[in-house]
Structure formats: structure tokens, C-alpha cells
Amino acid sequence: METIGVVQTFSTIATGYLFHCENATVKVELFNAHTIRVNAIRNNKSFEDFSYAITTPPSKTEHQFFESNEQYVIQTEKIKVLISKTRLRIQFLTLQGQIIHQEHPSFGTGWFGNEVASYKSIQPNEIFVGLGEKTGNLNRRGSSYTHWNTDYFGYPTNGDPLYLSTPFYIGIHSALCYGVFYDNTYKSIMDFGASNDRFTTFTASDGEMDYYFFYDDNIAGILKHYTALTGRVQLPPLWSLGFQQCRYSYYPDKEVINVARTFREKDIPADVIYLDIHYMDEYKVFTWHPERFPNPNDMVDELHRLGFHVILIVDPGVKVEEGYPYYEEGIKKDLFLKYPDGELYSGKVWPGTCHFPDFTNPEARKWWGQKYKIHIDNGIEGYWNDMNEPATWGKRVPDVVEFNYEGIGASHRKGHNVYGMQMARSTYEGTKELLEGKRPFVLTRSGYSGVQRYAAVWTGDNTASDEHMMCGIRLINSMGLAGVAFAGYDVGGFAGEPSNELFARWIAIGAFSPFFRCHSMINSRDAEPWAFGEEVEEISRNYIKLRYRMLPYIYSIFYEASQTGMPIQRSLVIDYMNDTNIYNNNYQNEYLFGPSVLIAPVPSTQMISKIYLPEGGWYDFFTDKYYEGGKEILIETGKDKIPIFVKQGAIVPIQRAVSHANGDPGDTLEIHIYKGIRNESFVYYEDDGAGFDYEDGMYYRREILFNPKNKSLTLKMKEGNYHSKFKKSRVFFHGYNETELHPKIAGIELDIITTDYRFVAPVTDFDPWHYSTDKSKVIKDLYYTKIELEDAEFVLKW
Ligand code: GLC
Numbered sequence: 001m002e003t004i005g006v007v008q009t010f011s012t013i014a015t016g017y018l019f020h021c022e023n024a025t026v027k028v029e030l031f032n033a034h035t036i037r038v039n040a041i042r043n044n045k046s047f048e049d050f051s052y053a054i055t056t057p058p059s060k061t062e063h064q065f066f067e068s069n070e071q072y073v074i075q076t077e078k079i080k081v082l083i084s085k086t087r088l089r090i091q092f093l094t095l096q097g098q099i100i101h102q103e104h105p106s107f108g109t110g111w112f113g114n115e116v117a118s119y120k121s122i123q124p125n126e127i128f129v130g131l132g133e134k135t136g137n138l139n140r141r142g143s144s145y146t147h148w149n150t151d152y153f154g155y156p157t158n159g160d161p162l163y164l165s166t167p168f169y170i171g172i173h174s175a176l177c178y179g180v181f182y183d184n185t186y187k188s189i190m191d192f193g194a195s196n197d198r199f200t201t202f203t204a205s206d207g208e209m210d211y212y213f214f215y216d217d218n219i220a221g222i223l224k225h226y227t228a229l230t231g232r233v234q235l236p237p238l239w240s241l242g243f244q245q246c247r248y249s250y251y252p253d254k255e256v257i258n259v260a261r262t263f264r265e266k267d268i269p270a271d272v273i274y275l276d277i278h279y280m281d282e283y284k285v286f287t288w289h290p291e292r293f294p295n296p297n298d299m300v301d302e303l304h305r306l307g308f309h310v311i312l313i314v315d316p317g318v319k320v321e322e323g324y325p326y327y328e329e330g331i332k333k334d335l336f337l338k339y340p341d342g343e344l345y346s347g348k349v350w351p352g353t354c355h356f357p358d359f360t361n362p363e364a365r366k367w368w369g370q371k372y373k374i375h376i377d378n379g380i381e382g383y384w385n386d387m388n389e390p391a392t393w394g395k396r397v398p399d400v401v402e403f404n405y406e407g408i409g410a411s412h413r414k415g416h417n418v419y420g421m422q423m424a425r426s427t428y429e430g431t432k433e434l435l436e437g438k439r440p441f442v443l444t445r446s447g448y449s450g451v452q453r454y455a456a457v458w459t460g461d462n463t464a465s466d467e468h469m470m471c472g473i474r475l476i477n478s479m480g481l482a483g484v485a486f487a488g489y490d491v492g493g494f495a496g497e498p499s500n501e502l503f504a505r506w507i508a509i510g511a512f513s514p515f516f517r518c519h520s521m522i523n524s525r526d527a528e529p530w531a532f533g534e535e536v537e538e539i540s541r542n543y544i545k546l547r548y549r550m551l552p553y554i555y556s557i558f559y560e561a562s563q564t565g566m567p568i569q570r571s572l573v574i575d576y577m578n579d580t581n582i583y584n585n586n587y588q589n590e591y592l593f594g595p596s597v598l599i600a601p602v603p604s605t606q607m608i609s610k611i612y613l614p615e616g617g618w619y620d621f622f623t624d625k626y627y628e629g630g631k632e633i634l635i636e637t638g639k640d641k642i643p644i645f646v647k648q649g650a651i652v653p654i655q656r657a658v659s660h661a662n663g664d665p666g667d668t669l670e671i672h673i674y675k676g677i678r679n680e681s682f683v684y685y686e687d688d689g690a691g692f693d694y695e696d697g698m699y700y701r702r703e704i705l706f707n708p709k710n711k712s713l714t715l716k717m718k719e720g721n722y723h724s725k726f727k728k729s730r731v732f733f734h735g736y737n738e739t740e741l742h743p744k745i746a747g748i749e750l751d752i753i754t755t756d757y758r759f760v761a762p763v764t765d766f767d768p769w770h771y772s773t774d775k776s777k778v779i780k781d782l783y784y785t786k787i788e789l790e791d792a793e794f795v796l797k798w
Contacts, residue, residue, distance in 0.1 A: 369430015
């Protein structure tokens, strides 16, 4: 290995320091007190500062710099960075001197030919999590992964690599946590002590060693810093948080309308119907099949009347065909990928032989983005970019193929992993412009770190098995740990056919995933929520309705994600990283949906399940039964019931069920609070859910504070100029009994409405927010009624 060698001199630059070494130059840049970049290049190379992932430049960071005989020290308000002079090695320490993370003393960073590698010591009992769309366990220790976006139909549940690469992980040891992002788009391997227990390695086939180190007190902080750098999900259109129905493929138009109508007739809420590749004429992008969809505008209008949005699949391959305008224009404008000798690259996909726009060329992105006009004019607001690894039938794009790479130029080796992300970007930016003020929705299969700025991501072609259902849940947990907060899996399984039990279980869990869509493969059985018999239909309806009832909560947590990078689906590691039980194979799939709803996914074959409740107190969502946390419990998990628990002290705003996200939720916001012991808060957020006026202050944001000791609930003064769609609120108390509630608000006596004791509601009245579904239990509905929602601060005391 060619090493960096001894440090000879150093120099100061505006953003940090350059260490000039025997064989290489190492730039250490301070992005902020928590974020440090290390960029090493060999002395015959120059620094390349362009990155598709990074959105934010370094900011002026207060720090101290010392030099001793052995080392240099850079110290921010949060981290001490030690740079040893012999064989340059970097260590990151707490201000108290505890090692957080360090380059391996013997190997450090270096090169094997063009391959660049960094070796980091494994700390005692260190755990590694994150890495995005990677199969395997929550704890990555002992595994290794490749970053090379790959079309992988029906991948096994240990398959690697899949479609998306986000080389960012979080290390946990000694009650400390940190993050490392290796910003290198070449094919790379990340090894977490797979074959030894000495070091982790990151090895890229070429490019620079360019990594970012993040340190904070908790994982939420690490995610905040990582997403400050690579971007956060944007507020999505509200409709995209509803239920979405897909299949490969619904056609003709009558069939599409028929499916949409059936949702309404059957009273199953839904917002989206997808058109997969058969809507096109010979699979040619930006066309319609003349017989199957003779009048797309009429169809889309009818779907809008039914409260549906349409999402179209748009793949990157442009069919090679004389007279096809997109092919001819792409050639004329020189926007397709080419070989260095000028010949166009061709690969086979659905339409046959295709050329591929070079989405790393800004001109090509713009061109492609504008092409959506034809579909925006059809009234279509959502787009699904598939096959953008890019995938060609069983073949790899040859390495020699050239990419524009923002004018810098690169071969396929460097361009491959960002192709999908840049396609999603082109779609996002193009449709945003064309939609003139409405929020676009983009779904992508492939991407690289930062893709979250442009698109939601789904986990590709899974299969209909319990194992895959659980694997998908872990993938979304881990994507949430890599900035990709808006993500989901094909509910029901893409390939193969689920049993009734599996479908029911999958849809129940899917209702608590960020992106909620059913999808299935061509030539497979019908897989709509009503296709599995009445009982499963009922279960599907119930859970989909629950999802819609929770929209005020869900939208607020998307707002949080857009502000802080906190995922929607939160692996338990985020809040309980020091609890070894959460890494147990049986419990590693559990997650919090938002801050306070715990989902313990279990296979459909399990009718009684052992689950783990982390420390604190938990209420069974269905019965309000209280459980002390830090324990394993056995719980019944019938066909219609997945384990859901609400955290003690939770504040959960919900609404009445609607048939689609923009349906009328009535005038009452329900605020559910669960008795707790500590002060808690929740930021409630609302806006028009459709456009960008929130950027100009048209939002409604209010902090809700719950003080169980003082027995008060405070709605802080409203911020923003938007008027809430809710005029009133009802507060529901969970974990309280009647005698604990004394209604007094500013001298006004309020009624406590105690509804009659109710026995189990029939399944058709599935309403766990209010009634027990547990036959042996009766629960009582305790709430204050008719609180007028005013803009000023409002305190409810009891
Ligand atoms: C790919 C996608 C799948 C889609 C199919 C046809 O396999 O992953 O979701 O249905 O192509 O377009």
C-alpha cells in the first residue's frame, strides 16, 4: 500500500488546514463544530471539490489549533482532532480526551494503484448501523457491503448490492456515537470487521479519500449534521402520504378508472393509482398507447373527480427509432451517453435498443425535465423513475462509456452510482417548474447520498414472503439512518403471491411506513386490498383508515424530517442506542413511527409474539393497557392485529377518516395524550399541503406541551399565517381515569364526556383510538369537548 507518509509542513486555508506529506496532501476542513472533512489526494493530483451529495459549504468555525513535536491538534467546541506527524493518522476525540473514532494506527489511509482505502480501528464493543438500502442485520458488525447500484429482481434477503448507495454509517461504542460519510461515487466496499476484528475499511476502486466525520451526543444529532450537508426531504404533497395502488400494469383506461371507483365503492381510502409501462406506445417514454389510453386527459380528469392522483412510470431508456422525436432530438442535441470514440452507447431495456440521456449533463437534465410537459398537460403530478441504475438487460454499461459529470468529465465507473439520483433530480426540477407552484412527487429506485432532496425511494423488486416483509422493514429503518426519510417497500410483495395472512399483515405494517404503496408483478393474481377475501379487505380498510386518521401526526413528522433530518420510520437505535436488546435478531425490526408510536413487526405466521419494549412506559394501542418498558413481553398477534404501542407522555394529533388525503376531515382536531411522567412536546404543523406558499409564511405551526405533573396541556401561540383547517380540538386522555380529571379552563367549566362503556366494536367500527378491540376489555373515552382552536396560547388544566 502506498501511504500518505510523514507530514512535512502544513498551511492554513480559509476553511481549515492542508497537511503536506511525503506522498500526499491532506485537507482537513471544518464545516461546523460537529462536522469535519478529511480529503486526501496524492501529490500528483489536485483537489476536486465538486460533489453531487454535498449541498452546504463549510462555515466559519471557531476553533483552536496547536502544534507539538508529535502532532497537530484542531479543537472545535465539540471535537478534538489529532493529526500525528509521523505517517499522518487522524484521531477524533471528545473534549475530555475519549477516543470517538480513529484511523487504524498501522494502516490509516493509502492507495493500491488507483484504489483508495481507509482503515479505521474498531473500538471495544463497537456497533455499526445505517448504510441505507442494505440487507442484513441492524448491527453491521461482521459484514461487508458493496456500493454499486444494481437492478436486482427478486433479490434474496441477504442480497447485495441493491439499487441505492449511501456510504454513510453510524458507529456506537462507550455510550458515544458518530457518523462517517465516504463521499466517493466509484464502486466501493465497506467492511465492518467481516474478516477480522481489528478494523473497518472503506475501499473505493478509484477517486479520492474524502470523508466527513460527524459527532454529537445522540444519533438524532448525527442525522441532523449529515442531512445539513446532504440535504433533507422536502415537504411532500399531502396526497403522496395517502395509500397508493400500483400494479404492473393497469390498463386500459377503463380498468384504471374501475380500480379507482372500487376503492370508493368499498370505502377504502386511497390517493394514487399508478400506470406502469403498458401505458406507453411500445414502451416509448413520453407517449401514450393509442388504443389503451386514447384520451388520457379525460381519464385523468375522471380520476381527479374521484379524488385520485396518477403517477406515471418514466424510465431512462429512449428507444432507438427513426422518427421518434425524443430519440432524434437527443441525438441532435448530443445528450445521450457515448463512448469516447463518439459512438452512442446502446443498451436493451423494455422498448428494445435504447440510448440513455446523460443525466450528469445539466443540459440533458433540463431537456428531459421539460419533456414532462406533455404529461403535466395531461394533469399528472407524480412520476416514478425506474431502471435508473441504469439497468440494461443483464448487462453492465461498459466502464469506458463517458459521463459529462457537470462538465468535469468521468467514465461510467464514476458516473454510475449518481445516474439515478441525477435522473430523479431532472424529474424533480423539471416537473417543479412545469407544475407552477404545486409540489411535485418523484419516486426513484436508484440513487446516491442526497437523493432525498429530490425523491422518495422504494426498495425495488421484493418477493411475497414473510422474510422479505421483515427485510423491507429493516431496509427502511436503515434508509432512515442515512437521510432517506421518505421510503417504502412494495406492500404484498412484487414477485410471487402473498397468502391472505401475509397480505393482511403487510398492509397493517405498511400503514406505518413513510411511503405506503401496494405493487405486484405482471401475470400475478389480483392484489388490491379486496382481492384476498372479505376478511382481509376489512383488515386493509381498517389499517388504511388508521393511516388517514393519523395524517395530522404524519404530516407533522414529515415537517420535522424536512427541518432536522429525523426519519419518519425510526429504528429503535435512534433513541435507545445503548440498550443491547434492540440489536437482538428478534427485536431489530422494531421502530418508532414518528416520536411515539412503536411498531413491532412480526411475521404473518406468528399468532403469538415475543416483542421488546424499550425503557419507559408503553400503552397498548388497542387496549390502552399499560406496560413497563425494558422488558420482553408476549403478545397475541392475530391476523388483524400487529403490536402497536404508544409511548408514555405521547401527544398524537389525529383527525377523522377521509377517503383521500385532501378529503374533508371535519372541523375537529383530536389530540390524544398518554399519561406520562415527564414534560413532553410535539410540534404540530399544517399548511396547504400542495404548494410552496409555506416558504412565504403560509403555515400553521404550534408547539403542544404536555406537563403530566402539573396536569396541563398547552397549545403555544400559533406561528405562521396559515389558518388551520381545524376550528376545534378535542383532547383525549389515555391512561387516566375519570376521577383524575377536573376540567377548569380559564374559569370555564367544561364537560368531561364519558362515553358509555363500550364492548368490543365490531370490526367494521375498528377504531382503536377510542374503543377497545380486545373482547375482554372495556375502555372509556374521556375527553374534553369543543375547545375552540384559537391562535393565542391556550392552556388546558385538569
Ligand atoms: C421493474 C420495477 C417494477 C416495475 C417493472 C415494470 O421491475 O422495479 O416496480 O413494475 O420494472 O416497469
